Amino acid sequence: xxxxxxxxxxxxxxxxxxxxxxxxxxxxxxxxxxxxxxxxxxxxxxxxxxxxxxxxxxxxxxxxxxxxxxxxxxxxxxxxxxxxxxxxxxxxxxxxxxxxxxxxxxxxxxxxxxxxxxxxxxxxxxxxxxxxxxxxxxxxxxxxxxxxxxx
Numbered sequence: 001x002x003x004x005x006x007x008x009x010x011x012x013x014x015x016x017x018x019x020x021x022x023x024x025x026x027x028x029x030x031x032x033x034x035x036x037x038x039x040x041x042x043x044x045x046x047x048x049x050x051x052x053x054x055x056x057x058x059x060x061x062x063x064x065x066x067x068x069x070x071x072x073x074x075x076x077x078x079x080x081x082x083x084x085x086x087x088x089x090x091x092x093x094x095x096x097x098x099x100x101x102x103x104x105x106x107x108x109x110x111x112x113x114x115x116x117x118x119x120x121x122x123x124x125x126x127x128x129x130x131x132x133x134x135x136x137x138x139x140x141x142x143x144x145x146x147x148x149x150x151x
Contacts, residue, residue, distance in 0.1 A: 004084065007077030011070045018066035025059040032056070 032055075037048035083089035110119045 002076075002080045002089075004077045004081035007073050007080060011074035011077065014066055014073060015070035018063050018070055021059050021063035021066060025056060025063055028059065029056050 032052045037045050037052075039045055039048075080089060107119070107123075
């Protein structure tokens, strides 16, 4: 499952990037105002203004993207914490077979460092074990409910 504290504290470096890009945007815009392009060659003036606008525009775009990403990760952490508190989500890192779940990054690492066919075979074997444990858990639930109904 997703750890809510990882989301909440993981949003901090993303927010720091946003603040850094915003500070960079303000400082570079201020520098461009105090140091205008001084040339009589018209194409050089236009090109200078274009680069100034591109730098300010892209850095402010990066600040906004990182800011909204930080906000989203932060709110996701609170939503996951709420889901765990209400019992809607399970934060354990074990699946129904009792084996440790692999993260997406671990799976991708396995695909790139091991034989992909072996990774796929292992994944299918784990899925079959999960299916068997689910069906046995359902059978146990049905047996206990039918025993309760017989009483």
